[in-house]
Amino acid sequence: GAGVSQSPSNKVTEKGKDVELRCDPISGHTALYWYRQSLGQGLEFLIYFQGNSAPDKSGLPSDRFSAERTGGSVSTLTIQRTQQEDSAVYLCASSFGGLAGGDNEQFFGPGTRLTVL
Amino acid sequence: AQSVTQLGSHVSVSEGALVLLRCNYSSSVPPYLFWYVQYPNQGLQLLLKYTTGATLVKGINGFEAEFKKSETSFHLTKPSAHMSDAAEYFCAVRSSASKIIFGSGTRLSIRP
Numbered sequence: 001g002a003g004v005s006q007s008p009s010n011k012v013t014e015k016g017k018d019v020e021l022r023c024d025p026i027s028g029h030t031a032l033y034w035y036r037q038s039l040g041q042g043l044e045f046l047i048y049f050q051g052n053s054a055p056d057k058s059g060l061p062s063d064r065f066s067a068e069r070t071g072g073s074v075s076t077l078t079i080q081r082t083q084q085e086d087s088a089v090y091l092c093a094s095s096f097g098g099l100a101g102g103d104n105e106q107f108f109g110p111g112t113r114l115t116v117l
Numbered sequence: 118a119q120s121v122t123q124l125g126s127h128v129s130v131s132e133g134a135l136v137l138l139r140c141n142y143s144s145s146v147p148p149y150l151f152w153y154v155q156y157p158n159q160g161l162q163l164l165l166k167y168t169t170g171a172t173l174v175k176g177i178n179g180f181e182a183e184f185k186k187s188e189t190s191f192h193l194t195k196p197s198a199h200m201s202d203a204a205e206y207f208c209a210v211r212s213s214a215s216k217i218i219f220g221s222g223t224r225l226s227i228r229p
Contacts, residue, residue, distance in 0.1 A: 004160070035219075042121075042207065042221035043161075056216070091160065106217065108153075108160035 002026070004109035006092050012115045013082055021077040021112045025094030032075050033095075033106060034067055038088040046090075049075065082116045089113050119144050121210050123220035131228045136180075136195040138223050140208030143189065150191040151209040151217070152182055161207065167191065178202065203227045 005024045013019050025032050034046040045059040049069045060066070064082075069075040079086055093106040124139040142148060152164040165176025172184040178201075182193045191208060205224050211217040 042123075043219040045216050045218075048216065059216075093161075105163050105166070108162070110158070110160045 004092055004094050004107050006090075006109040006112050008112060009110065010113045010115075012117065014117050015084060016081055018078065018080045019082055019114065021079075021090050021114070023075045023077070023092030023094075023109060025073065025075070025092070026107055027073075029094035029096050029107070030072070031095045031097060031104070031106075032069055033093045034075070034077050035091040035093065036061075036088045037091055037111070043091065046077070079114075082114075084116050087114055087116045119148070119210050119218045121208050121218055121220035123206075123208050123223050125223055126221065127224045127226065129226040129228060130198050132200055133197050136193070136198045136202065136225065138193040138206050138208075138225065140182075140191045140193065140220060141189055142191060142208070142210040144210055148210045150182075150184060151211075152176065152180070152191075152193050153207045153209060153219075155205040155207065155222075157204070164193070164206070198225075198227050200227050200229070 004026055007022045011019055030051045032049040035043040036046055037043050047067045048056040064080045067077045089111040091111045092109045095104040095106045097104040120143040122141045130136055150167040153161040154164045155161045164180055165174045165182055167174045167184045175181045180195045182191050184191050203226055205222050207222045208220040209217050
């Protein structure tokens with residue numbers, strides 16, 4: 001596929017359970033970003049990976065959130081002990097270069113809609 | 118610090134009418150500015166961007182935006198709305214090597 005893919009497209013879970021969200025970036029893109037889009041809100045930056053550098057985790061809302069990127073490609077966002085306020089659409093994006101290239105276009109995946117009951 | 122303000126969370130126009138979506142930004146250094154569009158149940162798609170040079174930027178689907186430094190604005194316009202333009206539009210700003218900051222979005226509805 002040519003674009004960013006995310007799985008699952010929808011996830012319903014019970015409060016307190018852990019969830020894993022997956023992102024497959026565009027092949028060759030070195031930068032990968034996670035955002036959260038809550039109902040009626042803009043996009044909230046969560047975490048940024050660039051190559052082999054340490055990720056920028058400054059947007060993670062709590063220590064229940066973590067992410068990893070294996071082999072510089074696929075990324076997994078993990079939310080532990082989910083809460084109802086975690087319900088949102090989680091968007092992944094990738095770009096050819098990182099933040100140093102200020103106008104590097106980010107290509108977005110379709111998102112994962114997470115519902116915590 | 119960077120910030121983006123989109124005036125109007127919901128804009129409704131008639132088909133064929135002018136579309137104007139407002140965006141004001143705050144940045145301590147010359148910014149890069151973006152408009153993204155999100156169609157229902159789809160991911161965000163870049164509509165247009167301003168980096169340097171010409172301040173009037175043309176994008177896809179007949180949209181354009183003008184960077185006005187004196188007004189710290191980057192409003193999005195389209196002369197004649199089409200039903201297919203109904204979507205959520207996000208303005209975004211980034212400066213230098215900082216993260217991209219998105220506005221809260223404006224939902225555009227088109228009346229027949």
